[in-house]
Amino acid sequence: IAPQAPTHILVIPKAHIGSVAEVTTENSAVVAHIFEVIPQIAKAEGLVNGYRVVTNCGADSGQTVPHLHFHILGGKAMDLKMA
Numbered sequence: 117i118a119p120q121a122p123t124h125i126l127v128i129p130k131a132h133i134g135s136v137a138e139v140t141t142e143n144s145a146v147v148a149h150i151f152e153v154i155p156q157i158a159k160a161e162g163l164v165n166g167y168r169v170v171t172n173c174g175a176d177s178g179q180t181v182p183h184l185h186f187h188i189l190g191g192k193a194m195d196l197k198m199a
Contacts, residue, residue: 120187120189121168121189121190121191121192121194122190122191122192123161123163123167123188123189123190123191124187124188124189125157125161125187125188126185126186126187126188127150127153127154127157127185127186127187127188128183128184128185128186129146129147129150129184129185131143131146132183133146133147133183133184134182134183134184135171135172135173135174135179135182135184136171136173136184137173137174138184139184147184150186154169154186154188157188158188158190161188161190161191163188163190163191165190165193166190166194167188167189167190168187168188168189168190168194169186169187169188169189170186170187170189171184171185171186171187
């Protein structure tokens with residue numbers, strides 16, 4: 117809806133996990149798998165100079181979808197300030 121970089125990809129697990137706050141021993145393998153796949157996606161998208169991986173946790177962070185997901189942002193030099 118509102119891309120934050122020239123490349124903005126969402127990675128969403130099929131298993132429902134509400135946010136990082138709901139990661140447990142039982143479901144952490146899903147998150148580990150996502151972090152194994154993210155570099156493959158970034159490489160396939162040509163993000164050779166780096167990329168940012170972002171997730172929000174809770175309303176105060178800006179989480180508007182109550183399902184864990186990760187944003188891969190790249191394709192430009194990112195601001196160092198995260199505000």
